[in-house]
Amino acid sequence: MTTTTVLAAGSALTAALLAVPPAPATAAPATAPEPGGMTWAVRPSGPKGPNSRDYFGYTVSPGQTLKDKVSISNLSRQAQTFRVYATDAFNTADGAFALLTADRRATGAGTWIAFDAGTHRIRAGATVEVPFTLTVPRNATPGDHGGGIIASVTQQQANARGQRINVDRRVAARVYLRVDGPVTPALQISALRLSYAAPLLSSGRMEVTYTVRNTGNVRVTALARIGAQGPFGLALGGQVSRRVPELLPGNSYTFTEQIGGVVPAGRLTSSIRLSPTDSGSGVPVAGRPLTRQASLWSVPWLPAAAVLVIAATLYVRRRRSAAVR
DSSP states (O other): OOOEEEEEOOOHHHIIIIISSOOOOOOOOEEEEEEEGGGEEEEEEEEEESSSSSSEEEOOOTTOOEEEEEEEESSSSOOOOEEEEEEEEEEEESSSSEEEETTOOOOOOGGGGEESSSSSEEEEEEEEEEEEEEEOOTTOEEHHHHEEEEEEEEEEOOTTTSSSSEEEEEEEEEEEEESSSOOOOOOOEEEEEEEOOOOOOOOTEEEEEEEEEOOOSSEEEEEOOOOEEEEOOOEEEEEEEEEEEEEOOOOOEEEEEEEEOOOOOEEHHHHEEEEEEEEETTTSSSSSSSEEEEEEEEHHOOOHHHHHHHHHHHHHHHOOOOOOO
């Protein structure tokens, strides 16, 4: 039987699974509203139950072991059985913080977290504190590692063809770990591509596509500024700014920007200026911004045609003058 993983929609779930950078202290806990009134919440816990933490954040050393609790609240009107487990985090192509689907095996931070029991039956309206143990491998690499603790409910539903399928609905609390050791924040701009289009008698639009990759070992954000220049560095069109969402180590985003008001001035250049910052504090993490450029040729057909007409006119006049002599 086919199993489909669903990350239930809702603002609270977005705060837990997809929000970048980390949610503010006033963010709501992760919850999943479902048809039929089935709703549950997942959030960090403490000695007295759910606390003010919006996510699990630890600074740890290789080989260290610590214990904590996650709170699972069944907010629906009927008892539910939840599967509780941890997995790895990654960045999606559109810049979201996401977790591996249930059919993919964790190989990173998700394997560091262990539960005494994999399932928990929770009565309607009740909250259960689920303890877990986090064991950092002795060979864990320095820097940031991301994951999440998931509570899921699997139900059978009929698809459009009338077939019965298992639907896995999940809610999670994020887990951020920083392993002690040298940190090397670094971003890379790659796959820079340009295209340009303009009507005959007007300025045009430059399209700039580029990829930002986190080549360091800590999560970072950045501000990207993209501009267009003509010959001799003359600025063309307006500068575009882009806030690059939080990037986990080893992950990348691809963006496409549109710069309008660019005249066909011959050789056109686009420059990207990237200023990395710490995703938590917003403090710059590089001594100077990272820059990258690419160029293309755009023939200014109207001025070129005018020059050709003038040259042809002068040539004809000279020939006539020479014939008269």
